Each structure stands twice: as C-alpha cells, then as structure tokens.
Amino acid sequence: MDWMSQLHTEICQAEQEKEHLVQENESLEQLLASNEAEFSNSQRKYDTRIAVYYARIAALRREREANGNSMEDKISRLESLNNDNNMKLQTVTRRIEFTKELQQNQNRMDPRKFPAEIRETILKFLLVEDMPICVSSKREHKKTRNLALFYTCKQIKGEAYGIFYGKNVFQVDPKFRVWGTSFICRFSAYLKHIKVHVDSRTSIPDLLQDIQRRDSQLQSLCIQISGVPTYRGSQKPSTLGSLKFQTPSSLQKIEVSCSATTMTAELKKACSILHEVLAKGSYESRDQVLRCSGKKSSARKRQRL
Structure with missing residues (x-):
C-alpha cells in the first residue's frame, strides 16, 4: 500500500507539473504572439521611417543640386554685372577725360570765337547746296538734311539761318x-x-x-x-x-x-x-x-x- 500511495502521489505531482507546464507553454505562446505582433508593428514603423528618411535624403539631394545651379546662375549674373559695371566705369572715365580735354581746349575749339569769315566759310560748306531745295508735302521731294547747327546756340543759329535760307x-x-x-x-x-x-x-x-x-x-x-x-x-x-x-x-x-x-x-x-x-x-x-x-x-x- 505504501508503494501504491507513493506512486499515486508521484502521478499527481506529475499531472500538476504537466498542468503547470501547459500553463507556462500557453503563457509563452501568448507572449510569443504578442512579441510577434509588436515586432511586426515595429518593423512597419521602421520601414515607414526608412522610407521617410530616404525621401528626405532625395529631397535634400535635389535641393542641393538646385541650390548649386542657382548659385552658379547667381555667380554668372554677378560676373556679367561686374563686366557691365566695368564697361560703364570705363565709359565714364573716358567721358571725364574728354570733358577735361574740351575744357582745356575750349578757347581754341569754340566756333563762336573764330573770325566771322571763317565761320561763314564753314557754314557755307555745310549748308549751301548746288541744286534748288524742294519745299513740298510730297514724299518724293523730301530729303533728310543735318540741320543740327540750328540747335547749338543763338549766335550760330542766327548765322546758320541767314546762310541756309539766304544762300540756297x-x-x-x-x-x-x-x-x-x-x-x-x-x-x-x-x-x-x-x-x-x-x-x-x-x-x-x-x-x-x-x-x-x-x-x-x-x-x-x-x-x-x-x-x-x-x-x-x-x-x-x-x-x-x-x-x-x-x-x-x-x-x-x-x-x-x-x-x-x-x-x-x-x-x-x-x-x-x-x-x-x-x-x-x-x-x-x-x-x-x-x-x-x-x-x-x-x-x-x-x-x-
């Protein structure tokens, strides 16, 4: 009887251990399922973040390329602007030098200070024509003439009027x-x-x-x-x-x-x-x-x- 009772107790213990192991197995399976679900969620989040990161990297690359092109355009514009400014500066410098020369030679080059005979000879050479001048509204009679002397000064205008309208x-x-x-x-x-x-x-x-x-x-x-x-x-x-x-x-x-x-x-x-x-x-x-x-x-x- 002792042997039977001992065996019975061992069997009971084994069944209890079995139930305990089954419970542990079930808990482990539940834990595994939850871990798998959590892993899949983490994997999806990771994939999403990786896709976002790759998209950001591509956008940054495009932005860098665009900035590089815009910088090149800005540099080329600045170079052309610099060239234009240099040309304008050279033109202004030449004008200043020419103005200084004119101021220095004003007394020698002023036609108003020429003798009257020389002025008359110059104006005749510029304004007197061999053929009659047609004054009409018809287009075939129109001819362009350089009469800029009429707009220089009052003295030259009066003399030019007298020669142009008096000699022709x-x-x-x-x-x-x-x-x-x-x-x-x-x-x-x-x-x-x-x-x-x-x-x-x-x-x-x-x-x-x-x-x-x-x-x-x-x-x-x-x-x-x-x-x-x-x-x-x-x-x-x-x-x-x-x-x-x-x-x-x-x-x-x-x-x-x-x-x-x-x-x-x-x-x-x-x-x-x-x-x-x-x-x-x-x-x-x-x-x-x-x-x-x-x-x-x-x-x-x-x-x-």
Whole structure:
C-alpha cells in the first residue's frame, strides 16, 4: 500500500507539473504572439521611417543640386554685372577725360570765337547746296538734311539761318504750310532766292501778300506757271490785271515763265500780266495805255493853247 500511495502521489505531482507546464507553454505562446505582433508593428514603423528618411535624403539631394545651379546662375549674373559695371566705369572715365580735354581746349575749339569769315566759310560748306531745295508735302521731294547747327546756340543759329535760307534757292509749293503758315511767310526775313510753282489751285493774293512782307529780304523771284490761277472766281487771265503788288526794295530779279508742256494764249497772257504786276506793282492794258496817252496829249495841247 505504501508503494501504491507513493506512486499515486508521484502521478499527481506529475499531472500538476504537466498542468503547470501547459500553463507556462500557453503563457509563452501568448507572449510569443504578442512579441510577434509588436515586432511586426515595429518593423512597419521602421520601414515607414526608412522610407521617410530616404525621401528626405532625395529631397535634400535635389535641393542641393538646385541650390548649386542657382548659385552658379547667381555667380554668372554677378560676373556679367561686374563686366557691365566695368564697361560703364570705363565709359565714364573716358567721358571725364574728354570733358577735361574740351575744357582745356575750349578757347581754341569754340566756333563762336573764330573770325566771322571763317565761320561763314564753314557754314557755307555745310549748308549751301548746288541744286534748288524742294519745299513740298510730297514724299518724293523730301530729303533728310543735318540741320543740327540750328540747335547749338543763338549766335550760330542766327548765322546758320541767314546762310541756309539766304544762300540756297528754294523751290516752294505755295500750298505747303509750316505750323499753320506758309513757308515764304514763315522765313521771309531770311529767304533771298525762291522759285514758286503756280497752277489753277494757287491763291495768287495770298502768294503776293507773303512776298511783299515788310521784313522780306527777297532778291530773286522765279514764278513757273503751269495753269491759269483762279482769281475772284474766274480763271481768265484778264482778272489778274486787277492785282496790286508792292515790290520789296531788295527784289532785283523777277522771272515769270510757263512750265506747261503746251503754251496756250491764255498762259502766255497770264505770264505777261503777272510779270508786269510784279515788276511795276499793277497792270495796265493797251486800252488803258492809249487812254492815258490820249489824255496826256490833250492836256499838252490845252497847255499850248
């Protein structure tokens, strides 16, 4: 019996140990499962952090490359700006040196201090032309001229005006306007030689009024007629006989010619009437001349009686 009881107790102890081991195994399995879950969570967090780190590293690399390119661009811009500043500095330096030389040579290079004969020779060389200067609104007559001397100083401008408008021959269109006035009226104080083209649309009274201004310095006048001008609503040459003209004292040469391809009797008569008006101040027809001569002869006879 002792043996049986001892065996029974050993079996009970073994079962208790077995239960204890089973419980420990279950607890170990639970601990293993929790550890595996925790490990998987940690692995996921680690992978996420690694991905974030790699993304940050790539962004930093891109930023470094961009900063490197921007720095290179900034450096190139600064170099070009430095070159531009150096060029501007050299230009300013040359201007300062040139200004100093001008100040040193001002007395020797000032044209206003040249003798009047030398100034006149220089201005004639620059401003006087061999051919007549066309003054018209037509484009084919336009020619660019360097008239910068008119904007230097008051003295040179006055002398240049006198030579340019006084020594050149101007072929003027009476219908051309300069700031609202005719060219002849605008520069009557300087013009000395003009050629005027007259046609049926030309206003003869306005033309004569511009020529006979008080400040007129005109010396030679050439009128070319291509058509009988309209006067007082009529285009007959006889109507031009009523024109009156006060010849300027400076006017020495008067020419009236026909520029038409065919010379008609009306054009010829208009030329002769206009020439007499310009030369004598008025026109007297043959009948008026005969009447005047008859009156003079009768007056002489009366005086004799």
